[in-house]
Amino acid sequence: MTQLAGVGLKTIVDNGRERKTDGLWKHLGIVDAGQFRASGYVAPLSGAGVEIGWYAPTSLGYVQSFNRDLNSYADLTLQGKNLNLFAQGPTGTINIAANTLTMTNGLITTPMLAANAVQQAIGNFFNAPTTASATLSTWVPSAISVGPIACSGAPIRIEVATAAWHTAPNWTILLGVSVDGSVVMPSRQIAASASINMPVPVAWVDYYTPSAGMHTFTVVFYNMTTGTANCGHTYAYSTMWLTEQKR
Numbered sequence: 001m002t003q004l005a006g007v008g009l010k011t012i013v014d015n016g017r018e019r020k021t022d023g024l025w026k027h028l029g030i031v032d033a034g035q036f037r038a039s040g041y042v043a044p045l046s047g048a049g050v051e052i053g054w055y056a057p058t059s060l061g062y063v064q065s066f067n068r069d070l071n072s073y074a075d076l077t078l079q080g081k082n083l084n085l086f087a088q089g090p091t092g093t094i095n096i097a098a099n100t101l102t103m104t105n106g107l108i109t110t111p112m113l114a115a116n117a118v119q120q121a122i123g124n125f126f127n128a129p130t131t132a133s134a135t136l137s138t139w140v141p142s143a144i145s146v147g148p149i150a151c152s153g154a155p156i157r158i159e160v161a162t163a164a165w166h167t168a169p170n171w172t173i174l175l176g177v178s179v180d181g182s183v184v185m186p187s188r189q190i191a192a193s194a195s196i197n198m199p200v201p202v203a204w205v206d207y208y209t210p211s212a213g214m215h216t217f218t219v220v221f222y223n224m225t226t227g228t229a230n231c232g233h234t235y236a237y238s239t240m241w242l243t244e245q246k247r
Helices: none
Strands: 004-014 019-027 048-055 060-067 120-127 131-133 139-151 156-166 171-179 182-193 200-208 213-223 229-231 238-244
Touching (some): 120 139, 131 139, 139 156, 139 171, 139 238, 156 182, 156 213, 171 200, 182 200, 213 229, 213 238
Antiparallel strands (some): 156 200, 156 229, 156 238, 171 182, 171 213
16 A cells, blocks of 8 residues: 655646646655656755756756755665666766775776876886997997887886996996987996996986887996996896886
8 A cells, every 4th residue: 555645735737648736745655657757956845865856057967865854965876787877978078076986806907998098018128138348438338228119208117227347446337228329318327346347236217208109228338447347247137127107
């Protein structure tokens, strides 16, 4: 059994097909209708529940869970096998305004990410070569090189780890990076030792923003001591990792 009550009800239209009233309808059972449409907005004065309305001045439809007695929002759950949100039109957007957005771990996978949305590894070097040079006071390219690789024009994070050593005592070697043969990041690290043939580990992180296109990144070294300077060692791997920063 259901109970239907009209509070302050006044019939405006009743022609056998359409019945239009004003006031407050209260139905204490289940409403099973072919379609439900809210075409206006009248805020309830009291009580709590799910409100569905249409605000004509701005063509705004809304659904909200609200307690009028406490003047506060309540939880609202939309539940189904699949939930689809469609923003219509060429400028349609979906806005989520929340202090906390919680999603199931693993919900977003790599194919779902927009192009250029996150940082991306674009190249690396991992090998154990040695490059030797007796030339003084000149930047010399080493065998530690990556490229040519495609760059979008975003900043590149450059991570280098290698070793430097020398055939003479009391030696000093500077290290840096060249792009397309031009030394754009000189003197990023220094290696020095009083001992001959003593490998000194060297590592650093740097950033460089190239133009969009194909580029080659190479570790370069600068011999400041008479004798043969060496970059890299066959006993240990040298590495260079290039990551394009997006945001």
